[in-house]
Amino acid sequence: MGDELLAEARAVEHVERAEAAWWAAVMDEVEESLREVLQQASQSPLPAQVLEAGLVTARRGMAQARAAVQDRARLLEDDLRGGLTRLGELSLATGAALFALALEASARGLPGQSGFGVVDWLAQRCPWLSRSELGDMDAVVRAARSGLNIPLVEAVAQGRTPARRGAVVARALAKLSPVLDPEGYEAFVKIFVDAACDPAITDAVLHEIIETAIKALLDEKDKQRREKLAHEARSFTSRRLANGLTRFTIDAPEADAAVLNGIVTSKLAAPASTDDAPDLRSATQRRYDAFRSVLGRGTTCPTGTPTMPRATLVITMRLSDLLGQTRGAGLTTTGEVLSAGQVRRLACEAELVPAVLGTESEILDVGREHRLATPAQVRALRLRDKGCTFPGCTVPPEWCIAHHTIWWSRGGATDMDTLALLCERHHTHVHQHDLEAEINGSHVTWHV
Structure with a gap:
């Protein structure tokens, strides 16, 4: 019995020694693997x-x-020059790194998770950056949403151009994208990005290059294409200033610019001096007051139908051009050159005072401004048409204008059976395509 117990104990000891050896070998392998991982981590840090x-x-x-x-x-002077150069390069590199992080944060949706846009989200983390700088960064981040803008995004992320100049390119491309095919768009991306990355080109010259390129695009298209591009490029932006003011920037198509110029050059902007109280306002202040006055009249009218015309323009053009018998242009007193089509469209909505010339440039007529729909007619049209009469449009009547179905420039009368409500967009469309309509009682039928 003793020999059997001794043999069994020795067998158990042998097994335990084998298991211990196996476990030691496993731990040695784990230790070796960890050592390799740590070594790789030290060589390739996160x-x-x-x-x-x-x-x-x-x-x-x-x-x-x-x-x-x-x-x-x-x-030394060379030290100063060299230091400034290298600090400039460092600033560009810092801006590139900042943009790259902002771009990644936007791609992951981090600003939206806290209910902020990119500008406000960055402002919380980079309070030393101005709103203008943050806005430039945001403009390039937005441009990154289109794969066609990859060259621009890479140029800013790699520090080849600052976000400030990249934003100039991004905003210009945003205006051109609706009217260019992909091939043409890529060509403009290359032109603009190459210019933005050239340190020999100043900011002012960069703006000039972009404006020249856009103008070249406009000149090579037909009139309708130019008007469409200008319409697509329209913009209205605002930026809060530190002194309690807000700066508004407006890019207006030619016809709309003529209306705005008509406001700020009207009698409302003239000095209002009296014998007792001289007008101490500056010219820019008077223009602002004129614009604010017109805006106030349109938005505070208690009846919802302003009794004043939308603008007053004096336009010089030939009678044949106005009637559409020939192709010509009109010239406003502030220097804008408008096509005959633009003049005819404005005739529906502005207090247009045409100075019509004959074949020998003699003045045939100055006046005929009393053709706008009366407030009573506008109220009746709103009840009858109930909104824009163009097929499929749902713009409410308060945002429509009275259009002469037989154009006023072609002798149309301001009567209920020749007036129909149109929204701004379809009013422009009707004039561009010379569309006609028939009014039968309370029903307006457009021939589209």
């Missing part, structure tokens, strides 16, 4: 580690540079 290390190095370098600048009296 992106976050690289980012933090780079920023720490940059901060240390800037601290050293500031210390050297404190003793700037000992710096």
Whole structure:
């Protein structure tokens, strides 16, 4: 019995030693694997580690540079020039890194998770950047949504051009995208990006290059194409200033610009001096007051139907051009050149005072401004038409204008059976395509 117990104990010990050896071998392998992982990590650090290390190095370098600048009296002129050049390059690199992070944050939807746009979200994390700088960054981030803008996005992300100049390109491309095919759009992307990345081209010259390119595009298209491009490029933007003001920037097509100029050059903008109280307003202040006065009359009319015309224009053109018998242009007193079609469209909505010339440029007629629908007629049209009469349009009557189905320039009368409500967009469409309509009682039928 003793020998059997001894043999069994030795067998158990042997098994335990084998298991211990196996476990030790496994742990050695795990340790070796961990050592390899750590070694690889030390050789290829994580992106976050690289980012933090780079920023720490940059901060240390800037601290050293500031210390050297404190003793700037000992710096030579070449040192000053070189320092400024390298600081400029560093600023460009910093802006590129900032844009790259903003682009990634936007792609992941981080601003939207907290209910902010890109500008406000960045402002919380980069309070030292101005709203203008943040807006430029946002403009390029928005451009990144289109694959056709990859060259622009890469140029800013790689530090080949600052976000400021990239935003100029992005905003110009946004205006051109609706009217260009992909091939033509890519050509303009290359032209604009190459110019933005050229350090020899100043900001002013960059703006000039872009405006020249757009003008060249306009000139090579027909009249309708030009008007469409100008219409697509219209914009109205605002930016809060630090002094309690808001700056509005308007890009208006020619016809609309003529109306706006008609407001700010009207009698409302003239000095209102009296014998007792001279008008101390500047010219720009008077123009603002004129614009605000017209805007106020249109938005505060208690009956919903302003009794004043929308604008007053004096346009000089030949009678044959106005009637559409020939192709010509009209000239406003403020210098805008309008096509005959634009003049005929404005005749429906502005207090147009045409100075009509004969074949020998003699003045045939100055006047005929009393042709706008009366407030009573407008109210009746709103009840009858109940909105824009163009097929399929749902714009309510309050946002429509009274259109002469037989154009006023062609001798049409301002009567209920020749008037129909149209929204701004379809009013332009009707004039561009010379569409006709029939009015039968309370029903308007357009021949489209």
